[in-house]
Amino acid sequence: MQDAGETSTAAVRRADPSVGPLLAVHAHPDDETLATGALLAAWAVAGAPATVVTCTRGERGEVIDTVAHPTGLAHLEGDGPALAVHRERELAAALEALGVPDHVFLDTVPLPTPPASASGRFEDSGMAWVAPGIAGPAPDSGPAALSRVPLEAAASRLAAVVRDRRPAVVVTYEAGGGYRHPDHVRTYEVTVRALELAADPAADVAGEPWTVPERWEVVAPADRWRAARTALSTSPDAVRLARAADLTLPDPDADPPPLVVDPAELARDEVVSVAVTPVLGRLLAALVAHATQVQHVAAISLPGVVAHYALSNGELAPVLATSTARVRR
Numbered sequence: 001m002q003d004a005g006e007t008s009t010a011a012v013r014r015a016d017p018s019v020g021p022l023l024a025v026h027a028h029p030d031d032e033t034l035a036t037g038a039l040l041a042a043w044a045v046a047g048a049p050a051t052v053v054t055c056t057r058g059e060r061g062e063v064i065d066t067v068a069h070p071t072g073l074a075h076l077e078g079d080g081p082a083l084a085v086h087r088e089r090e091l092a093a094a095l096e097a098l099g100v101p102d103h104v105f106l107d108t109v110p111l112p113t114p115p116a117s118a119s120g121r122f123e124d125s126g127m128a129w130v131a132p133g134i135a136g137p138a139p140d141s142g143p144a145a146l147s148r149v150p151l152e153a154a155a156s157r158l159a160a161v162v163r164d165r166r167p168a169v170v171v172t173y174e175a176g177g178g179y180r181h182p183d184h185v186r187t188y189e190v191t192v193r194a195l196e197l198a199a200d201p202a203a204d205v206a207g208e209p210w211t212v213p214e215r216w217e218v219v220a221p222a223d224r225w226r227a228a229r230t231a232l233s234t235s236p237d238a239v240r241l242a243r244a245a246d247l248t249l250p251d252p253d254a255d256p257p258p259l260v261v262d263p264a265e266l267a268r269d270e271v272v273s274v275a276v277t278p279v280l281g282r283l284l285a286a287l288v289a290h291a292t293q294v295q296h297v298a299a300i301s302l303p304g305v306v307a308h309y310a311l312s313n314g315e316l317a318p319v320l321a322t323s324t325a326r327v328r329r
Contacts, residue, residue: 011270015039015325017048019213020168024050025158025191027146027183028058028124029091030290035178035218036171037098037286038323041279044099051102051165052095053158055187056146057084060124060138061293062312068245069295076292080123083292090290097285102165106190109157112204122146122154125183135180147182151193154186156205158194163207170195171216171325176258178218191215216272216325219261224304226252228318231302238300238308238316245296248315261326270327276306276319283307283319 022043024036032040032052043050059080065071076083095103107122125145126138137147146154162170172191177184192215197203199211229250232238242249276283280299287297287309296316297309307319 013270013272015042015272015274017043017046021049021051021165023053023162023165023167023170025053025055025170025172025187025194027055027177027181027187028061029054029087030058030094030293031184032091033094033098033283033286033290034294035173036323037283038274038276038279039171039325040098040100041282041286042274044282045279049102049165050100051104051161051167052100053104053106053161054091055106055154055190056122056124056183057105058087058124058293059084060126060141061087063292064295064312065292066246066295069291071291073292086292087290090292093289094286097289098282104161106154106157106161109160110206111153111156111160112206120144122149125181125186127181127183135182137182145183147186149186151186151189154190155193155197156203158190159197159203159205160207162194162198162212163205163210166210167212169214169216170212171218174217174219174259174261174326178259179257188217213329215328217328219259219266219271219324219326220320221263221266221324222256222260223263224320224322225256225260227303228305228320229254231305232300232308232316232318235300235302241296242316245310246314247296247310250315250317266326272325272327274323276321276323280306 026032040050063073063077065074123144125141125147127135128138129135137145173184173188175188195212197205201209230252233249284297287294295310299307304321305318306321308316310316
């Protein structure tokens with residue numbers, strides 16, 4: 001029998017750490033916590049191996065430093081190298097809170113025969129809207145920007161990590177990158193291609209071939225997404241916080257990002273879920289660790305909602321009681 005927060009689909013199962021190692025692939029520091037924090041914490045609690053691969057260091061991220069959330073770090077915004085160093089430290093603290101000791105920056109993985117264009121670091125692309133609903137890299141981003149790096153150069157590196165860790169599950173975004181950020185979209189593309197390369201005996205990739213049994217895409221059922229935003233927007237505690245901290249409340253009728261999927265579509269898929277409450281302490285601590293990017297993190301008890309936070313856009317956002325992913329093979 002499904003709980004109240006479960007998606008009504010043809011095949012829903014609990015994410016089970018006993019299936020084997022988990023590998024999560026993300027674009028920037030903080031994405032591992034925001035998108036897959038509960039999954040990673042669940043693996044850690046079970047004592048199962050988990051690895052996080054981060055593609056960039058988030059050099060172009062905005063920095064939160066307000067009266068209600070003072071970090072004293074506003075000077076880092078726009079200083080890519082300095083912000084990268086700081087966000088590396090935030091990421092390390094977040095992974096420690098989640099209980100995940102195994103981390104890899106994608107650009108540190110060597111290639112067997114690296115082309116000249118593949119040398120150096122992968123950098124945050126930034127984001128600019130090029131058309132309604134369509135995002136691209138910032139106009140001043142260079143060839144090192146993740147979204148501009150040749151797909152094979154990035155995917156070959158990730159394939160080497162896959163062959164080395166031999167995960168049972170690889171989790172990342174869906175094709176829209178969660179919210180259309182070009183680095184998130186590229187991370188999805190890199191992950192899909194990397195799994196092909198990892199399984200191909202003829203691929204020029206270090207290690208023995210490995211076929212990943214399942215790839216998971218982080219999604220949110222539309223009905224639960226809207227219900228959670230409604231619950232938070234009408235919560236007296238949330239309303240008081242929004243007024244005091246100059247935040248906006250979520251609009252339940254806003255156009256959803258790509259990660260939000262119609263339940264009828266999910267009903268055609270296999271779906272895995274993890275209950276957030278058992279690992280909420282770890283998740284909140286990890287969110288707090290990303291202080292330049294995440295603010296006003298706190299537990300809250302509402303129907304389908306276990307916590308809230310806000311990003312640099314100042315909009316209070318709910319943490320759903322159940323984290324959901326769509327299974328691909």
